Amino acid sequence: MMSSALIVAAAGEGRRMKKEIRKQYLPLRGKPLLARTLSGFAGWCDKFSRIIVVIPPGDEDYFEEGIIPQIPAGLEKRIEMAAGGTSRQESVNRGLKRLNDDIDYVFIHDGARPFFSEELMEGLFEAVRRWGAATAATPVKDTIKQKNNKGLVENTLDRDKLVAVQTPQAFSCDLIKTAHRRAAGKKFPDDASLVEEMGREVRIVRGNFDNIKLTTPLDLKLAEAILAGRQGEDFEWRADS
Numbered sequence: 001m002m003s004s005a006l007i008v009a010a011a012g013e014g015r016r017m018k019k020e021i022r023k024q025y026l027p028l029r030g031k032p033l034l035a036r037t038l039s040g041f042a043g044w045c046d047k048f049s050r051i052i053v054v055i056p057p058g059d060e061d062y063f064e065e066g067i068i069p070q071i072p073a074g075l076e077k078r079i080e081m082a083a084g085g086t087s088r089q090e091s092v093n094r095g096l097k098r099l100n101d102d103i104d105y106v107f108i109h110d111g112a113r114p115f116f117s118e119e120l121m122e123g124l125f126e127a128v129r130r131w132g133a134a135t136a137a138t139p140v141k142d143t144i145k146q147k148n149n150k151g152l153v154e155n156t157l158d159r160d161k162l163v164a165v166q167t168p169q170a171f172s173c174d175l176i177k178t179a180h181r182r183a184a185g186k187k188f189p190d191d192a193s194l195v196e197e198m199g200r201e202v203r204i205v206r207g208n209f210d211n212i213k214l215t216t217p218l219d220l221k222l223a224e225a226i227l228a229g230r231q232g233e234d235f236e237w238r239a240d241s
């Protein structure tokens with residue numbers, strides 16, 4: 001029987017959101033963003049033997065009082081907190097350090113991405129078992145150009161060869177731990193790039209377009225619209241269910 005762990009990186013400052021409180025705690029239709037993201041895993045908690053949420057050091061009481069009561073019973077009891085670092089990479093690594101050798105696969109997800117789909121999770125489980133490393137990603141809809149430091153276009157990239165990367169990303173535990181160890185001192189934007197740096201293949205699993213990361217104030221409006229579109233679906237989990 002394979003054993004998997006989930007790490008949710010939620011220790012950022014949310015500077016680009018430009019709000020008084022950290023973006024992972026902002027209310028989205030009455031429920032904090034991070035509670036919404038975690039609630040999305042309610043149907044998957046049997047698949048994970050460990051669930052680690054990495055939060056800013058010092059936010060432990062807030063997490064216990066403001067987030068935990070907002071997520072489904074059952075899932076809530078399984079959550080372990082870890083203190084994050086000064087970069088996403090460091091926060092994830094701190095989560096990984098909590099895992100022992102009994103874990104086969106690790107799923108890593110942004111706390112600021114509440115709308116991942118069930119199909120995406122199914123696809124990632126399948127892909128990580130077969131390939132050992134997998135990332136959610138969508139086709140790119142815009143034309144992407146490279147620029148130089150004079151603000152001039154250098155060239156236009158072939159869109160058929162591009163994808164926009166999301167989380168969750170899933171890895172065999174040994175591989176991602178080694179990748180993080182080797183990456184010490186270097187900066188990478190996501191966990192898959194650390195594995196790519198080792199020359200290892202990462203399988204792409206089709207993500208859902210509305211699996212957005214809430215990064216700027218506009219994303220809050222988009223998130224409201226996505227939630228409005230999902231009303232009536234099982235998505236609106238109630239605190240008493």
Ligand SMILES: Nc1ccn([C@@H]2O[C@H](COP(=O)(O)OP(=O)(O)OP(=O)(O)O)[C@@H](O)[C@H]2O)c(=O)n1
Pocket residue numbers: 008009010011012013014015016017024054084085086087088089091092110111112113213214215
């Ligand atoms: N030191 C950090 C930085 C980021 N993250 C998490 O990584 C995810 C993706 O990062 P991003 O959207 O860049 O979040 P922030 O770093 O909080 O945003 P900003 O760069 O605007 O400050 C978020 O869920 C964030 O909480 C983390 O766990 N630890």
Ligand SMILES: C[C@](O)(CO)[C@H](O)COP(=O)(O)O
Pocket residue numbers: 088110165166167189190191213215
């Ligand atoms: C991990 C990620 O969400 C994949 O798209 C992204 O790379 C995080 O980047 P950010 O610089 O923290 O916004």
